[in-house]
Amino acid sequence: MQRTEGNIEHELKGAIKSYLSQVDVDARLQQALAGGYTKAAVENDLLGDLEQSGFIDELIDEFNINSDMKRRKKLPETRDENKPSVAHPNINYLRRQLLVQVHTGKAFTSHLLDQPTLPGHTPPTYTLHLSFRGQRFRSQPTPCSDEPNIRESFLLELHLNDNKDKMLDVTELLSIGDKIHMVLVKTDPNSDTHLISSQYLEYRTVLSSPTGKRSLSVEMMGIGTESSISVGIIELTMSIIPQPDVLPPEVIEEQLKMEKSYQAERDRLFLVYTKQWWREFLQIRPLHSSRLVKLYAQDENQVNRPVCSYVQPLRCGRLLENPRQAARFVSLIKYNKPAVVGSGERTEQWCSLHSLLAANRGDVENHACLLASILLGYGLNAYVCLGTKNKSSPHAWVVTIGPEDGAVTFWESLSSNRYIHKAPTVNGMLLNPPPTPKHPYRTVGCVFNHKSFYANVQTSDEVTFADFDLENTGLWKSMTTDAISSVCSPSVSWMAMPPLQRPLYDASTESNKMEIELRHMVSEYREGEGLSTAFDDQCSYMLSMALSAYETERITGQPFGNEEFSQSVTYSIPEGHTFKAYPIHFPYVNARRSFAAVIKSKTCSDVLLCRGDHVKLAVRVCVYPYPESAVATWIMFACRYQSIM
Structure with a gap:
């Protein structure tokens, strides 16, 4: 059924009436006139709001009003680059x-x-x-x-x-x-x-x-x-x-004042509780004062927050498929320990999760809290560990504890490595001296997540001998769940966990673009040494197998696909030729920066400046995008040549 002019007019009136009822125009007019505004001023303001909200644009599109009406609008159709866009395509007038x-x-x-x-x-x-x-x-x-x-x-x-x-x-x-x-x-x-x-x-x-x-x-x-x-x-x-x-402004001010007072009281009560808890912790054993037990940490705004508030279960949707892939993602976020201006000393700074993800960099504590949050989202019993690693430097990592057998697994957030922890015992007796552990951790002072906090009260705080039966009060001193939840509620602004965003990079596009740039750089580099350059496209294609195997191994911890790559090299390289390759990994997509780093390696220079008969070079780039700005870029330079006797 076609729309007649009368039907269109009737529908237009109905749409406008519905919109005006939603914005409560009658009450707005009465309030504005009571405040001394003129009727003309109020009408102009309402017309401006209609333009700003995009309501008129929707009517024009809905009823196919011709371009002559568009030209009658007060605002031009084209966007003025000196003004922000006032309408938003996703405005929904049925929701606030x-x-x-x-x-x-x-x-x-x-x-x-x-x-x-x-x-x-x-x-x-x-x-x-x-x-x-x-x-x-x-x-x-x-x-x-x-x-x-x-x-x-x-x-x-x-x-x-x-x-x-x-x-x-x-x-x-x-x-x-x-x-x-x-x-x-x-x-x-x-x-x-x-x-x-x-x-x-x-x-x-x-x-x-x-x-x-x-x-x-x-x-x-x-x-x-x-x-x-x-x-x-x-x-x-x-x-x-x-x-x-x-x-009225005073109503809003009173609400904000009440909320601030309520939060301050909760913080005060928690502080009183933590002071008493700390005294009891030191009374157990005076040496506890030297253990790395941290109850509060400063965020990027120098606000002291309970360490438990930096962890909340975080679900990744379909962006990360399993915990090991999540560990790989976290390890690709740049590690950065802020320095104090005016000195070479490093300072400890725990960032909110949103700041960490936005900047794509943070300290080791931030990495550990993010990894623990994601593992909690997967339903694992995960905690952040605070302690020291080799050379006694402070460190943070993640531990997961099995629900039945109590199996303990350490997760290193900076490298995605996993370590199975077992106390060195024979028939229930500790070995002395114990075997050299495979993990880099030396001592553990405390473990925590969004609901629990446990301080290590065992005779020794060395990780090698640590028993992670957290419910054993003779081994770990805990805080009450009620005390932690009082200050770590998700209703607190800085406790809200922002969702992860889709990868910024398209794998194929970025890989091809970077590979082309690197080929030009290799040619220029060899030309500066008086060498000509020829590339072997088939060899370059084969290198993808090796790069894929490297990335898979970083995720799973197991080698994968090396056998097929070796077979392809053996079959494809002509008899009497030598094959050399140099793989390298970067957590960013930047051809110029990557090439400046690789040519500092003598091994890579030997590949790129290869001399001989029938020299062919190969370059392959594989970009593996992860959520946020995290990316794993694998590059392999290779050459094949016939040696000159």
Whole structure:
């Protein structure tokens, strides 16, 4: 049935009436007029909201209104690059949503000490990451400058999981105490990332705005020891769509004050409990004071948080298929121990999970907490261990304990290695001296997860002799579950676990692109030595088998596919020729940076600068993307030649 002009007019009126009832236009007009606004001003404001929300665009698309009407609109169809996009394609007027529009950045200084960007190199960039109620967003990279042109619109869902089909009223919105976590990351031309700022933004102040929106200048502070220094200002606007009833500012202030007071009281009671617990721990044995037992740790904003709060069960959906693949993913996140400005000393800094994932780098404690969270998500009985490794340096790793046999497995988060732990006993008697352990861990002071904390009270804290029967009070001193849950509830903003995001890289595209670049570099490198270059495509293709076997071995811990690769080399290399190869692995995708690293190796130089008769070279790149920015890049350089006598 075709639409007639009368039907279209009737449907248009119905759609507009439905929208106006959702935004409660009558109450809004009465409130604005009572506040001294003119009727014309209110009408203009409402028309602006209709344009901003994209409602008019939806009507135009729905009813096939011709382009003449589009030209009559107040706003042009093309996007003005000097203004942020105000409409968002995913706005749903049947649900409460929070539209965060970032306009620009001001007074940013972290790039001033950077080296000038060379021609052909990618300039350093800023990327803004947002996390809110299990949702994550990321802006497009923006070149670093004093006023970075960060212009993005983020649409955040406000609905509770159990009320998705119900429009939240203003009272329910006021009860949602989650904050927006804003993380600013800087990426260097060599693909290195740096955590610049981590801020929590309270959105509920917009509930007191008569227009349903509020403009803010968010001062982004530094991290760690620089948390009191501003790194820049981000100008943004927050809008709740559809607009709810307006709350008086004093109501919101009272709610925020009450929540802050409640959290402070919980923190105070937990502190009182931990002080008493610590006194009891030291009374058991005075030597316990030297054991690595940590109850609190500072995050990137220098806020002291219970260590248990850094761990929460994290499910990976279909991004990671099993715990061993998850361990490989965590090991690919860059290891970085922050340094104190003005000295060569390293400082301990535990980051929130969102900051760790956004920056794709963190200290060993961050790696261990992330791995433990993922293993807990898989249903394993996982804990973070704090202790020391060889040479007595502080270290963190993960332990999983079997439910029936109590089998103990250590997981090294920086390398994805696994170690089976068994106390060196014969007929229940400890061996003295014990055999040399295969793992690198020396002592263990405590273990913890999101529900439990246990301190080691055994006679010796050496890992070799440690018994991981955590329920044995003669071996481990525990905290009460109620005390831990009081300060580690998921309702606390920094306890919310953000989901993992899909890989950034396409494996085939990145592998081919990097391989072509490396071929050019190899040719130029040999040309500088007065050597010509010829590539063997078949040999390059064969190298994929070896690289795949290397990555599989990193995941499973078992060699795989080497037999087939050896057979192919034996069959394909001509008689009388010599075959040499050099494999290497990098946790990034950057051809220039990778080549600069490999030519420092004498073994690789011997392959690349091979001399002889019938010399053919081969290059193969295999990029294995993982969630977030994590990536395993395997490169193999090979050559075959006939020796000259």
